[in-house]
Amino acid sequence: MSIFVNKQSRVIVQGVTGKEGAFWAKHMKDMGTQVVAGVTPGKEGQNVDGIPVYHSVRRATAEHPADVSMLFVPPKFTKDAVFEALDAGIRKICTIADGIPLHDAIEIRRAAMSCGAMVIGGNTSGIISAGEAMLGTIPYWIERVYRKGHVGVMTRSGSLTNEVTAEIVKGGFGITTLIGVGGDPVPGTRFAELLPLYEADDDTHAVVIIGELGGTMEEEVAEAREAGIFTKPLVAFMGGRTAPEGKRMGHAGAIVTGGRGTVKGKTAALIQAGAKVAKRPSEVGPLLRSFLG
Amino acid sequence: MKLFEYQAKNIFREKGITTPRGILIRNMEDLDAAVADIGLPCVLKSQVLRGGRGKAGLIRLVKDAESARNEAQELFASEHNVHMILVEEAVSIASEIYLAVTVDAVTSTAMLIGCAEGGVEIEKLAATAPEKIVTVKVDMSHGLGGFHVNNLVYGMGLPTELIKPVSAVVRNLYKTFTAYDAQLAEINPLFITTDGTPIAGDGKLIIDDNSEWRHPDYPLSREQFDSQVEFEAAQEGIPYLVFDGDVALMCAGAGLTTTVFDLINDAGGTVATYVEFGGANYTKAVRTMELCLETPSKVILVVTFGTIARADVMAQGLVEAIKTHKPQQPIVTCIRGTNEEEAFKILREAGLEPLTNTEEAVQRAVDIAAGRA
Incomplete structure (x- = not known):
């Protein structure tokens, strides 16, 4: 099995007639994703590689019931597009938009939380359930990166994901579902919120998180593990261990995070919670091996 | 974008907050x-x-x-x-208060922060006496309510005569935060003058980078950067940093770059400069290398693993950049991702060895910088 998206998922693509949208919607279909309809206001009646286009999400889902929406919508219009999908009753949404205004991101996450929806992104390459379905811009065709297997992956990064996932495959493993939560300061969904899904998925035997310095998402994963919400083997790799102290956000940043956010602190919290932390990408495979045999 | 104090104070005044x-x-x-x-x-x-x-x-x-x-x-x-x-x-000061509005990513709210003891020691206080720092979360889709302000100012334990004037500052600071798409709006210290008036002694305002298009009155300016080159790179949207080590990095993505940075340090090397080569800039190899060569270095290390940023396009760009700039130092390449086989071919034809393992590439570059290879 997998989480979030699978062979049975019925997906609409918002922004399907754009250059990116059309290109990647075709790839999503080629990989096996059920793309049932597309949405671009003003373009109803067209079709993109056989995908029928509608003016709005409501008009699309009236003809083609769907449970997932993938957005290829510019950052300025992402909030409106997410709200449109929520309004039409869709509860799983993924957006790759890089550059969503911060206050829009806050409203997007808040709206999703208030109606039990999950928004993945922005600033992500998307989601892939290996061998089943893909949302976004993930190069599923690179066999040495996206082989099917039993490891769940959550990541904040794009290019580092390919790097680390290649090491998972090199270690003799493959992935169930990889979710890019994205690199924005306020992602729609946080690592720890995905853990219950991986915990419930029998096919996922272990989870790898690909983190970075900054924020508190890795610490929240450690807390979830300590609380027994997630009990499977957990391996983490994080970039930025030796990064020079960067921009500080006045005093408020330190007050909000309570001094958390360094890779050193994240590593200590994760190890305390029983996870293993790789110092370099090539250690991820062997660490998984030490758990899974 | 972080504004200068004078800019933040201009905005504060426009929103009804008194400044000196x-x-x-x-x-x-x-x-x-x-x-x-x-x-x-x-x-x-x-x-x-x-x-x-x-x-x-x-x-x-x-x-x-x-x-x-x-x-x-x-x-x-x-x-x-x-x-x-x-x-x-110069203002005659009776006391100093701390006020800020920022973002809480976990609950996805605006967070008001207040403390009756402001000044430079606020972070120390956060660690030693956290109960003195009051935080109040505001659902931005509902907006700031009177109760939010009350919870903050009464929670801070302010004397009765300050409740009204400080509440007004809180409301105006929240207005500033929303109007300017701020990551942070902070007043530290907020002076309370000897006659009981709150005046913003300092002003910090950080406009979210993704929202700058909504605030054309505050464009990037030369004064925000240490050098003209850094200013130009920022205007072109190319992430660019200068250090004082040996290895010049052309690398893609924050995650991969910080990882390569760690690996260089682990291998005993040092970074001279970093220029983003990837993402939206993946076709700008010639310009990227020009920036890279602004800082003296002993070796250039190129590491990418792109999807939309095609490896073959990047390899071709790199070859052109070498022709244009004729760098004297050796170049180590580790360019992978979409169309990588074609990329390897292009690099080989140009006399470069296409490495495919990041750790190996880093070791090679550090060895060259140390004169071992």
């Missing part, structure tokens, strides 16, 4: 008139973006015109790139 009277000067010629207008004693505040200006000696209280000239001269000549000084009236 001040005049911005950009050179010594304007000093005397500014001091005469503001009156003595006054404060000379260097307009730089770094924190801890007081401790770094970048803020000076002056009592007469001559010491104003001496101190201002020193500030303009300091190593901290002082291009502007805010000449500000």
Whole structure:
């Protein structure tokens, strides 16, 4: 099995007639994703590689019931597009938009939380359930990166994901579902919120998180593990261990995070919670091996 | 984008927050008139973006015109790139308060922060006496309610006579936060004058980078950067950093770059400069290398693993960049991702060895820098 998206998922693509949208919607279909309809206001009646286009999400889902929406919508219009999908009753949404205004991101996450929806992104390459379905811009065709297997992956990064996932495959493993939560300061969904899904998925035997310095998402994963919400083997790799102290956000940043956010602190919290932390990408495979045999 | 204090204070005033009277000067010629207008004693505040200006000696209280000239001269000549000084009236202070509005990513709310004891020691206080710091979360889709403000100001334990005036500042600071798509709007300290009036002693306002298009009045300016080159790179949207090590990095993505940075340090190497080569800039190899060569280095290390940023396009770009700039130092490449086989071929034809393992590439570059390879 997998989480979030699978062979049975019925997906609409918002922004399907754009250059990116059309290109990647075709790839999503080629990989096996059920793309049932597309949405671009003003373009109803067209079709993109056989995908029928509608003016709005409501008009699309009236003809083609769907449970997932993938957005290829510019950052300025992402909030409106997410709200449109929520309004039409869709509860799983993924957006790759890089550059969503911060206050829009806050409203997007808040709206999703208030109606039990999950928004993945922005600033992500998307989601892939290996061998089943893909949302976004993930190069599923690179066999040495996206082989099917039993490891769940959550990541904040794009290019580092390919790097680390290649090491998972090199270690003799493959992935169930990889979710890019994205690199924005306020992602729609946080690592720890995905853990219950991986915990419930029998096919996922272990989870790898690909983190970075900054924020508190890795610490929240450690807390979830300590609380027994997630009990499977957990391996983490994080970039930025030796990064020079960067921009500080006045005093408020330190007050909000309570001094958390360094890779050193994240590593200590994760190890305390029983996870293993790789110092370099090539250690991820062997660490998984030490758990899974 | 972090604004200068004088800009933040202009905005505060526009939103109804009182600040000390001040005049911005950009050179010594304007000093005397500014001091005469503001009156003595006054404060000379260097307009730089770094924190801890007081401790770094970048803020000076002056009592007469001559010491104003001496101190201002020193500030303009300091190593901290002082291009502007805010000449500000000295305020008689009874107490100092801390107020801020920022973002809480976990609950996805705006967070008001207040403390009756403001000033430079606020972070120490957060660690030693966290109960003194009050936080209130505001659902931005509902907006700021009277109860939010009450929870903050009464929670801070302010004396009765300050409740009303400080509440007004909180409301205006929240207005500033929303109007300017801020990551942070902070007043530390908020002076309470001897007659009980709150005045913003300092002002920090960081506009979210993704929202800058909504605030065209505050474009990037040369003063925000240490050098002209950094300013130009920022205008072109190319992430660019300068250090003082040996390895020049052309690398894609924050995650991969910080990882390569770690690996270089682990291998005993040092980074000279970093230029983003990837993402939206993946077709700009010639320009990327030009920036890369602004800083002396012993080796250039190129590491990418792109999807939309096609490996073959990047390899071709790199070959053109080498032809254009003819760098003297050796180049180590580790360019992978979409169309990588084609990329390897292009690199080989240009006489470069296409490495495919990041750790191996880093080791190679560090060895070259150390004269071992």
